[in-house]
Amino acid sequence: MNPFAREFGPEPSASPECAAFLERVQIALDGEAALGSVFELPHAEECADCRQTALAAQRLQCSIVPPVELPVGLAERILERAIDDRRIRIRTRWFSAASLATLAAGAVIGTLLVWPNSQPKPDSSTEIVALPPKEPSPAIANPPRFDERMADAGTAIASISRNAKDQTVTPTRNFIPQAPTTISPEMPSNLEPAAESIAEIPQNARSGIEPVTSTTRRAVNLFLRDTGVSPATKPKS
Amino acid sequence: MAEDDDLVRRCLKGRTEAMRELVERFQPDVFAVCVRLLRHQQDAEDVAQEVFLRVFRSLKGWDSARPLRPWILGITVNRCRTWMGKRARLPDSVEYLHDVPARPDEQPADELTLGIRAAVDSLRDEYREVFVLFHEQGQCYEEIAAALERPVGTVKTWLHRGRTLVLADLRRRGLAEPDLQPKTPP
Numbered sequence: 001m002n003p004f005a006r007e008f009g010p011e012p013s014a015s016p017e018c019a020a021f022l023e024r025v026q027i028a029l030d031g032e033a034a035l036g037s038v039f040e041l042p043h044a045e046e047c048a049d050c051r052q053t054a055l056a057a058q059r060l061q062c063s064i065v066p067p068v069e070l071p072v073g074l075a076e077r078i079l080e081r082a083i084d085d086r087r088i089r090i091r092t093r094w095f096s097a098a099s100l101a102t103l104a105a106g107a108v109i110g111t112l113l114v115w116p117n118s119q120p121k122p123d124s125s126t127e128i129v130a131l132p133p134k135e136p137s138p139a140i141a142n143p144p145r146f147d148e149r150m151a152d153a154g155t156a157i158a159s160i161s162r163n164a165k166d167q168t169v170t171p172t173r174n175f176i177p178q179a180p181t182t183i184s185p186e187m188p189s190n191l192e193p194a195a196e197s198i199a200e201i202p203q204n205a206r207s208g209i210e211p212v213t214s215t216t217r218r219a220v221n222l223f224l225r226d227t228g229v230s231p232a233t234k235p236k237s
Numbered sequence: 238m239a240e241d242d243d244l245v246r247r248c249l250k251g252r253t254e255a256m257r258e259l260v261e262r263f264q265p266d267v268f269a270v271c272v273r274l275l276r277h278q279q280d281a282e283d284v285a286q287e288v289f290l291r292v293f294r295s296l297k298g299w300d301s302a303r304p305l306r307p308w309i310l311g312i313t314v315n316r317c318r319t320w321m322g323k324r325a326r327l328p329d330s331v332e333y334l335h336d337v338p339a340r341p342d343e344q345p346a347d348e349l350t351l352g353i354r355a356a357v358d359s360l361r362d363e364y365r366e367v368f369v370l371f372h373e374q375g376q377c378y379e380e381i382a383a384a385l386e387r388p389v390g391t392v393k394t395w396l397h398r399g400r401t402l403v404l405a406d407l408r409r410r411g412l413a414e415p416d417l418q419p420k421t422p423p
Contacts, residue, residue, distance in 0.1 A: 022401075025404075026397050026400065029400060052408050052413045053404050053405075053408065053413070055413040055414075056404040056407040056408050056412065056413035057400075057404055059349060059353075059407060059412060059413060060353060060372075060400075060403065060404065060407065063349055063350060063353055067265075067269075068265070068268060068269040068272050068273075070264065070265060070268055071268075071278075071282055074264060074268065074282060074285065075257070075260050075261055075264055077286060078260050078264065078285065078286050078289045079253070079256060079257050079260055081286055081289075081290060082256055082260070082289055082290055082293045083253065083256070085290050085293070085294070086251065086293065089294070
């Protein structure tokens with residue numbers, strides 16, 4: 001099958017000679033061959049239809065395409081419109097960028113303004129009752145300070161502890177042996193005790209002073225604890 | 238190609254003289270294609286302006302490896318197609334086309350020219366596009382294929398079919414009489 005028939009399909013009335021002739025006409029119209037050469041083919045004399053087609057092709061090829069006359073001022077109008085369009089596009093681009101920047105700045109400022117005030121809101125279902133206005137109290141006028149209150153509390157606790165210590169230690173002060181605070185080297189090591197031990201008194205007398213001794217022992221312990229001196233050995237009762 | 242590249246680069250910089258040079262270089266082809274495809278002078282002028290607007294907007298996307306002329310003609314054909322689509326949707330498009338002469342300012346053409354123009358106008362859009370680009374704009378197959386973004390074989394097929402129809406129309410109009418036959422070369 002020739003290329004012309006492959007492109008256009010076989011015509012019912014076209015013979016292979018006609019198809020080959022018309023292909024030559026197309027090639028000539030493509031500019032790849034001279035159109036006059038098709039009239040030299042024997043088929044041009046044999047087939048009137050193909051000869052007329054070749055004549056029409058020659059008329060088509062030889063016809064001068066009239067140049068299209070340009071409207072007056074078309075280039076100026078095109079240029080003016082193109083420059084305006086370019087200006088508008090540049091302006092739109094800048095406006096878009098400025099709008100975007102403004103929007104971003106507004107979002108940042110809004111975030112900064114709203115963030116510190118973002119506290120939990122009261123429940124809307126709770127009924128809000130308006131309270132009568134109160135007169136300001138003198139305490140509120142001079143609000144207490146925390147450090148002063150803590151110092152007062154510490155002083156009160158210390159005084160209570162001191163009173164308890166005095167009430168405990170003072171009555172039993174006579175039971176504490178009056179020992180010299182400094183021991184001279186020439187003093188004898190085996191000294192006589194200043195008083196007798198409670199364990200050596202009779203049982204009846206001992207039971208009578210038992211509460212006193214217990215209280216005394218407790219007081220001594222408290223005293224030693226307060227003075228920071230811990231006894232080497234616990235006294236045996 | 239280098240000349241096109243330089244011209245486009247200057248246009249992208251916004252230089253008015255470069256834009257003017259581009260318009261003056263390509264407006265005859267653009268306007269001629271618009272007139273031949275749209276068959277209306279005023280529409281062709283409007284579309285030609287739109288074509289150059291589109292060209293200036295799309296210059297960044299132009300592939301410098303391709304020639305500029307087929308690219309612009311491709312935009313022209315596409316804009317003409319869009320315009321014809323819009324015009325076809327108008328309710329009074331038929332009266333509109335009949336009322337307005339195609340070329341009001343043009344001198345009356347001879348019978349052969351009128352016959353060829355009528356035959357080309359009766360072609361379907363694809364055939365008319367390639368016929369105008371080839372026979373009236375002098376574009377080769379490769380340039381037409383690049384402009385229409387179609388394979389060369391498709392363009393060739395469309396052109397041959399369009400030619401066959403035009404030649405048949407010329408014969409039917411009696412414009413291929415034997416007495417008009419030129420002398421064959423000796």
